[in-house]
Amino acid sequence: xxxxxxxxxxxxxxxxEGRYRVFAELARHxxxxxxATRFVDGAPQPVTVWCSNDYxxxxxxxxxxxxxxxxxxxxxxxAGGTRNISGTSRHHVAxxxxxxxxxxxxxxxxxxxxxxxxxxxxxxxxxxxxxxxxLSDELNHNSMIEGIxxxxxxxxxxxxxxxxxxxxxxxxQPRERPKLIAFESVYSMDGDFGPIAEICDxxxxxxxxxxxxxxxxxxxxxxxxxxxxQRDGVMHRVDxxxxxxxxxxxxxxxxxxxxxxxxxAIRSYGQGFIFSSALPPAIAAAAQASIAVVRxxxxxxxxxxxxxxxxxxxxxxxRLPVMRSPSHIVPVLVGDAARCKLATDILLDDxxxxxxxxxxxxxxxxxxxxxxxxxxxxxxxxxxxxVEALAAVWRRLELAAA
Numbered sequence: 001x002x003x004x005x006x007x008x009x010x011x012x013x014x015x016x017e018g019r020y021r022v023f024a025e026l027a028r029h030x031x032x033x034x035x036a037t038r039f040v041d042g043a044p045q046p047v048t049v050w051c052s053n054d055y056x057x058x059x060x061x062x063x064x065x066x067x068x069x070x071x072x073x074x075x076x077x078x079a080g081g082t083r084n085i086s087g088t089s090r091h092h093v094a095x096x097x098x099x100x101x102x103x104x105x106x107x108x109x110x111x112x113x114x115x116x117x118x119x120x121x122x123x124x125x126x127x128x129x130x131x132x133x134x135l136s137d138e139l140n141h142n143s144m145i146e147g148i149x150x151x152x153x154x155x156x157x158x159x160x161x162x163x164x165x166x167x168x169x170x171x172x173q174p175r176e177r178p179k180l181i182a183f184e185s186v187y188s189m190d191g192d193f194g195p196i197a198e199i200c201d202x203x204x205x206x207x208x209x210x211x212x213x214x215x216x217x218x219x220x221x222x223x224x225x226x227x228x229x230q231r232d233g234v235m236h237r238v239d240x241x242x243x244x245x246x247x248x249x250x251x252x253x254x255x256x257x258x259x260x261x262x263x264x265a266i267r268s269y270g271q272g273f274i275f276s277s278a279l280p281p282a283i284a285a286a287a288q289a290s291i292a293v294v295r296x297x298x299x300x301x302x303x304x305x306x307x308x309x310x311x312x313x314x315x316x317x318x319r320l321p322v323m324r325s326p327s328h329i330v331p332v333l334v335g336d337a338a339r340c341k342l343a344t345d346i347l348l349d350d351x352x353x354x355x356x357x358x359x360x361x362x363x364x365x366x367x368x369x370x371x372x373x374x375x376x377x378x379x380x381x382x383x384x385x386x387v388e389a390l391a392a393v394w395r396r397l398e399l400a401a402a
Contacts, residue, residue, distance in 0.1 A: 331372070
């Protein structure tokens with residue numbers, strides 16, 4: 001077999017469909033987000049970032065940077081090993097206590113990424129529980145899907161946010177059979193919310209555990225930023241909450257918060273935890289500092305919501321096809337992979353506006369889109385320039401208006 005030709009042809013197929021992903025080489029500037037510098041063959045170009053998951057700009061917050069610097073000076077660059085073999089520092093322990101407190105749980109466990117947290121927690125829980133059935137929302141993130149698959153537990157997929165379908169699947173099972181319902185609080189591509197309270201009702205009625213992915217909710221919703229479950233007053237009813245440190249908290253890493261027994265089981269049996277090097281202590285320290293700032297600063301969340309609402313209003317005014325979303329996520333429909341990529345290329349090259357195209361398999365074919373993530377540091381002038389640039393691109397490419 002000609003291996004080189006095989007892989008070349010696979011990449012060529014992606015490019016022909018307009019789904020080939022090109023990385024933008026960016027230099028973020030602390031204190032000036034969302035401004036950044038893009039490098040093309042070494043040449044700099046100023047850009048405004050409109051697709052960052054650093055929703056609140058915490059990656060540049062002075063208290064976060066100070067905590068990271070201090071931990072580097074204290075501990076050095078890396079953790080030195082896995083959590084079990086020399087890699088647990090006081091910063092990891094303090095971070096896990098902060099996360100447990102945030103979610104009003106007794107324990108938390110930190111991972112190197114949100115993806116690893118979902119993959120490890122779900123695969124471990126599904127494998128440990130005898131004859132476990134996992135019920136998964138059809139729009140769950142790939143990390144959840146992979147965790148469920150690796151658990152080798154039985155699974156059924158319920159239609160997105162369809163409580164009647166979920167209940168019918170639960171009712172078909174013996175009450176005593178172990179069951180786990182896996183779902184999200186904010187679905188990141190459409191920006192809609194999961195019905196947390198109603199799913200908890202069903203879980204209690206049919207004796208199931210609940211596993212809630214809050215990666216796009218933590219920091220952004222609730223009185224102290226614990227997420228949508230806190231906002232809805234049902235956080236105490238969710239058995240396992242999974243979150244990330246890489247979005248609203250602006251650093252990197254993931255976690256689960258639950259009972260000590262559940263966290264200890266994942267810690268003791270989860271291969272993605274056992275065999276991964278620990279987060280560097282400086283990352284753990286920065287994350288803890290970020291969480292502390294976000295918890296005590298509701299104004300960040302208020303400004304974030306205002307910015308999202310303002311941008312949606314402007315897009316409607318300019319008859320751009322913004323998809324309906326009750327959350328902070330602002331998707332704009334293109335509906336074609338090649339033109340979606342072309343639109344973002346024009347925005348970047350001609351207008352200095354960086355938005356990454358969202359294509360299949362992240363979203364279904366025919367629903368390709370731009371996914372905008374406005375934040376507290378995007379000002380009115382930047383918003384006006386964005387919608388004017390989008391309108392110009394829509395005219396140039398003859399894309400459908402709203």
